[in-house]
Amino acid sequence: MDQYKTLVTSLLEKGLRHDSRKLMDYRPIEVEVNPIPRANGSARVKIGNTEVIVGVKFDVGTPFPDTQDEGVLMVNAELSPLANPDFEPGPPGPAAVELARVVDRGIRESHCIDFTKLCIKEKEKVWMTFVDIYPMNDDGNLLDAAALAAVIALKNAVLPKYDEKEEKVMFKEMSKKKLDMSKLPVLVTFAKNASYIFIDPDRKEENVLDTRLSVSSLADGKLVAMQKGGQGTFTKEELLNIFDLAVEKAKEHRKLIK
Amino acid sequence: MEKLYVSDREIVVPGDILAEGIEYLPSGKAYREGEKIFASVMGMASVKGRVVKVIPLAGRYMPKKMDALVGKVIAVLPGGWSIEINSPYAADLPLAEGTSEYIPRGADLTRFFDLGDYIFAEVTLITETKFVKLSASRRPYRRLRGGILIEISPVKVPRLIGKQGSMVGMIKDATGCEIVVGQNGWVWAKGTPEKEALVEKIIKTIEVESHKKGLTDKIKKMLEENK
Amino acid sequence: MGGKKAGSPDKLIVNGKRLDGRKLDELRPITIKAGVIPNADGSCALTMGETRVVAAVYGPRECFPKHFQLQDRAYMECIYTMVAFSTTDRARPGPSRRSTEISKVIKDALLPAVFMEKYPRTKIDVYIEVTNANAGTRTAAINAAAVALADAGIEMRDIVTAIASGKIEGQVALDLFEPEDNFGEADMPLAMMPKTKEITLLQLDGEITREEAEQMIEMSMKACEEIYELQKKALKDKYASEKSAEVEGEGDENGSV
Numbered sequence: 001m002d003q004y005k006t007l008v009t010s011l012l013e014k015g016l017r018h019d020s021r022k023l024m025d026y027r028p029i030e031v032e033v034n035p036i037p038r039a040n041g042s043a044r045v046k047i048g049n050t051e052v053i054v055g056v057k058f059d060v061g062t063p064f065p066d067t068q069d070e071g072v073l074m075v076n077a078e079l080s081p082l083a084n085p086d087f088e089p090g091p092p093g094p095a096a097v098e099l100a101r102v103v104d105r106g107i108r109e110s111h112c113i114d115f116t117k118l119c120i121k122e123k124e125k126v127w128m129t130f131v132d133i134y135p136m137n138d139d140g141n142l143l144d145a146a147a148l149a150a151v152i153a154l155k156n157a158v159l160p161k162y163d164e165k166e167e168k169v170m171f172k173e174m175s176k177k178k179l180d181m182s183k184l185p186v187l188v189t190f191a192k193n194a195s196y197i198f199i200d201p202d203r204k205e206e207n208v209l210d211t212r213l214s215v216s217s218l219a220d221g222k223l224v225a226m227q228k229g230g231q232g233t234f235t236k237e238e239l240l241n242i243f244d245l246a247v248e249k250a251k252e253h254r255k256l257i258k
Numbered sequence: 259m260e261k262l263y264v265s266d267r268e269i270v271v272p273g274d275i276l277a278e279g280i281e282y283l284p285s286g287k288a289y290r291e292g293e294k295i296f297a298s299v300m301g302m303a304s305v306k307g308r309v310v311k312v313i314p315l316a317g318r319y320m321p322k323k324m325d326a327l328v329g330k331v332i333a334v335l336p337g338g339w340s341i342e343i344n345s346p347y348a349a350d351l352p353l354a355e356g357t358s359e360y361i362p363r364g365a366d367l368t369r370f371f372d373l374g375d376y377i378f379a380e381v382t383l384i385t386e387t388k389f390v391k392l393s394a395s396r397r398p399y400r401r402l403r404g405g406i407l408i409e410i411s412p413v414k415v416p417r418l419i420g421k422q423g424s425m426v427g428m429i430k431d432a433t434g435c436e437i438v439v440g441q442n443g444w445v446w447a448k449g450t451p452e453k454e455a456l457v458e459k460i461i462k463t464i465e466v467e468s469h470k471k472g473l474t475d476k477i478k479k480m481l482e483e484n485k
Numbered sequence: 486m487g488g489k490k491a492g493s494p495d496k497l498i499v500n501g502k503r504l505d506g507r508k509l510d511e512l513r514p515i516t517i518k519a520g521v522i523p524n525a526d527g528s529c530a531l532t533m534g535e536t537r538v539v540a541a542v543y544g545p546r547e548c549f550p551k552h553f554q555l556q557d558r559a560y561m562e563c564i565y566t567m568v569a570f571s572t573t574d575r576a577r578p579g580p581s582r583r584s585t586e587i588s589k590v591i592k593d594a595l596l597p598a599v600f601m602e603k604y605p606r607t608k609i610d611v612y613i614e615v616t617n618a619n620a621g622t623r624t625a626a627i628n629a630a631a632v633a634l635a636d637a638g639i640e641m642r643d644i645v646t647a648i649a650s651g652k653i654e655g656q657v658a659l660d661l662f663e664p665e666d667n668f669g670e671a672d673m674p675l676a677m678m679p680k681t682k683e684i685t686l687l688q689l690d691g692e693i694t695r696e697e698a699e700q701m702i703e704m705s706m707k708a709c710e711e712i713y714e715l716q717k718k719a720l721k722d723k724y725a726s727e728k729s730a731e732v733e734g735e736g737d738e739n740g741s742v
Contacts, residue, residue, distance in 0.1 A: 003405060003406050003407075004406055004407075006451070007406055014452070016452065018455045018458065018459075019459065020459065036571070037535055038573065038617045038619070039617075049523045055569065056570065057570045059575060078569075080566065081543070081564070081610065081612050082522065082525070082528075082539065082540075082541040082612035082613075083522070083524065083541075085546075089564050089612075091579060130569065132568065136521075136522060136539060136614075138524065139524070171574055172573060271721065272640070272641035272642065272643060273641070273643035273644055274717075287640065289600075296643075298600060298640040300636065300720050300724075301638075316527065316636060316637060316638035317637065318544070318545060320604075346545045346604065346608075387557065387605045388605050388606060413638070
């Protein structure tokens with residue numbers, strides 16, 4: 001792969017990518033809303049050949065002791081070996097955990113969901129929102145695809161009915177209640193190789209990049225979550241530049257959120 | 259009872275009946291059960307006289323004797339090299355087959371092939387249980403210095419090469435890259451980074467559109483646009 | 486069986502029709518698409534009514550861990566999983582006793598069709614994700630996996646085909662969907678190689694007579710023929726225009742320098 005890194009680097013010097021993209025071009029993005037009937041909300045997002053499905057499921061459980069009047073959000077990612085020849089079966093490894101946590105942070109820190117509205121009975125019963133991420137084909141940048149799919153799935157999710165008398169969820173009957181997604185966090189991932197920064201790395205580029213930074217932002221330009229990955233470094237100037245670009249790029253993605 | 263059930267070039271899938279009667283002979287990717295001959299893979303039926311076979315449309319590379327391969331050195335051993343050949347099996351390149359040069363005892367083998375080097379070699383032996391031996395001692399087989407490795411489905415290799423090497427020849431001429439195509443679906447290319455990336459893009463286009471009409475023209479156009 | 490279970494609909498059959506409008510011997514609508522996962526050697530997306538599965542095949546590839554390696558044939562690993570949001574209540578991700586057993590019977594159903602001896606010392610991985618479950622997931626998984634194996638170019642005798650029959654309100658019925666699966670009396674998944682009619686999977690949950698068993702097997706075998714045609718069509722559709730390539734010629738098979 002070293003020879004390929006040389007190729008990627010020398011193309012970047014000239015403002016080029018191996019697949020003819022410009023440095024700040026995304027691959028084509030496709031969005032499908034609610035492809036999974038059994039999920040309470042779901043989305044399929046494709047970025048180039050990368051494909052992720054995310055499903056939302058609700059259940060009722062007990063709140064955490066420190067937030068007794070708030071619903072619970074649980075984000076989980078399964079890197080099924082179906083999606084990439086290098087994924088192995090078994091419990092989630094570091095890559096899966098990072099993917100889930102970065103998506104989780106974007107949603108949680110943006111306060112796009114009012115968790116107090118998901119309280120059924122303080123200290124006792126709250127709605128649990130499970131967001132499950134499943135890559136179907138990993139051709140790089142699962143982070144952005146998963147984050148976008150998660151927001152779309154949540155926005156389109158409908159809560160099942162809750163029987164107050166019996167104190168249980170009627171999983172098969174839907175209410176009309178949806179999550180009030182006032183804000184929409186959008187994650188944009190930048191990669192760095194040598195001194196060049198580019199967006200939306202595919203799998204070939206991921207294999208050779210030095211480092212990456214994922215930035216989640218809101219429509220008003222506020223940054224809500226970030227994650228640096230890889231062993232390389234960024235300068236302050238690079239970071240400031242990335243923040244501006246992240247907000248700019250997020251505008252394009254936001255148009256895809258239905 | 260003698261009957262042919264498929265026409266030449268018809269798409270067949272595993273289990274499809276191809277022919278009936280002992281007159282017909284199954285060849286690659288076709289098998290006989292009693293009087294009948296069936297396809298064992300998805301592919302194109304081929305009928306040449308009495309010989310009925312299937313040309314596969316998909317599948318990993320399985321080594322055959324005399325195949326010319328592009329490989330990658332994955333280990334330097336006391337008696338030679340271990341080579342990855344884009345198949346489920348790694349191949350051995352014995353010391354004596356590595357080069358036409360005489361290699362004295364205890365010589366530093368990395369001088370000839372180092373870890374990670376690409377190599378063009380020929381399959382000289384394959385056992386029943388698929389142990390593979392290579393040779394690179396005769397021209398054109400050799401060490402491939404620098405360059406990048408490009409993958410293409412092994413079943414599409416003939417399309418990439420073209421009639422009498424016409425397709426790959428056209429790509430070489432237009433890009434000025436050195437290109438070596440292995441039957442194992444690994445292609446080595448060396449030139450400027452732009453041209454290497456272009457060769458990669460063109461090979462991927464051939465892979466995806468190998469079955470479409472006007473491919474040669476499309477490739478010609480891509481090459482001209484990127485001059 | 487006795488009384489009605491909690492949550493059961495009043496009737497599963499009304500005027501000879503099932504709750505989804507099907508006749509007793511009628512399949513749910515089936516769609517099959519080959520080659521849906523670019524990273525995989527072979528893949529397939531399949532729907533049977535609301536049941537949806539995706540299968541991917543990787544291999545034959547080098548066998549890890551090494552102690553699974555067989556000197557004279559390939560080793561197959563088959564993993565069936567349900568995605569967390571595929572069921573009415575969220576399913577806990579990861580393997581369960583149920584999925585472990587189903588993975589095993591799927592492998593046993595597929596193996597008789599594969600020429601494993603053509604690929605000594607290798608491993609063939611078959612991964613199946615159920616993305617939406619509405620009964621019949623193991624048979625849908627087998628149908629998809631068989632197409633994915635063929636799509637991967639792996640040598641096989643035939644394409645394995647599967648379907649379940651069951652018993653609802655005392656009557657034999659084909660391809661149960663969820664309410665019938667939950668509240669019916671019996672469910673019997675079956676897989677076969679249609680060319681030779683050899684059966685490669687048979688399971689039964691519930692009480693049936695010998696006559697009913699025979700009826701169910703016959704009903705399933707007939708339905709398998711129907712599904713078999715759809716599987717073959719899905720594979721051929723992927724290469725529908727392949728023939729035209731001949732206009733330009735195949736080219737040489739030799740390596741090129």
